[in-house]
Amino acid sequence: MKYVYKIVAALGALSILPMIVFLEDIYFKITSTALSAIFYIGQLLGKESITQFIEDNNGVVPEAIGDNISLYDLYSLFSGFTSSGDNSETLEKFEVLISPLITSGIALVLIAICAVVTAILAFVMKDNRKVIYSSIAGIGLSLVFKECFEGVAAPILEGTVSISTLMESLWGSLIGTFDELCLNTSFWFIPAVFGFIILWTVLYNYTLPAKEKKERKLMLGEGDEE
Numbered sequence: 001m002k003y004v005y006k007i008v009a010a011l012g013a014l015s016i017l018p019m020i021v022f023l024e025d026i027y028f029k030i031t032s033t034a035l036s037a038i039f040y041i042g043q044l045l046g047k048e049s050i051t052q053f054i055e056d057n058n059g060v061v062p063e064a065i066g067d068n069i070s071l072y073d074l075y076s077l078f079s080g081f082t083s084s085g086d087n088s089e090t091l092e093k094f095e096v097l098i099s100p101l102i103t104s105g106i107a108l109v110l111i112a113i114c115a116v117v118t119a120i121l122a123f124v125m126k127d128n129r130k131v132i133y134s135s136i137a138g139i140g141l142s143l144v145f146k147e148c149f150e151g152v153a154a155p156i157l158e159g160t161v162s163i164s165t166l167m168e169s170l171w172g173s174l175i176g177t178f179d180e181l182c183l184n185t186s187f188w189f190i191p192a193v194f195g196f197i198i199l200w201t202v203l204y205n206y207t208l209p210a211k212e213k214k215e216r217k218l219m220l221g222e223g224d225e226e
Helices: 002-014 015-024 034-045 048-056 071-083 086-093 095-124 129-158 163-167 185-206 210-219
Strands: 026-031 064-069 179-183
Touching: 002 015, 002 095, 002 163, 015 071, 015 095, 034 064, 086 179, 095 129, 095 185, 129 179
Parallel strands: none
Antiparallel strands: 026 064, 026 179
16 A cells, blocks of 8 residues: 555656646637637628638627637747747847746746655655645645736736737737636646645555554654553
8 A cells, every 4th residue: 555655646746747838727818809800701701611600609700719728838839939030129028027927937847846856755755744745835836826927917918018019010909909818727736636645645644554553653753662
């Protein structure tokens, strides 16, 4: 049972690493005048695909685009954008976002470190309470990341950073304006896994036979030999 506990706890902790990168935990919604115009024109021209889409949407022409993306998708998008123009000008446009982006990145790195440390502790430490402590730290850092991400989203939702600003053209506002930018429910899988590891550890310690509990306390120097 000891090795089952170690394997499950370690694999659970390590599963957080791909979650951080590839989990589609960011939701955005963009209101787009251009999108509505395209659908109206397509409907007037009798485009079957557009007409069918509108019929499937209860006859309503969509005015917004909403989707979930991962941090990997976001990185790919912005790395492609910055590589296509002058980096110094791009950095100036994103200046208001630099500080919250850095703090968000640090929080993510610390979450990843907590996941790795939790996996290592689960395998090598005799005192698995340290697994609980590192998991609690992971949950706390997840809440810190949420606050940091809200700091990134705020200037975008307020219009301080907008598509038209980035494109240096008023036409950008026709492409879209951000209505929503937030972490969706899938993000909470990360702290939930840390929570599962805590529960798994507590249950494992609770279900140990009395003899093993006594031996464990003696090993940790917390009991007296009779």
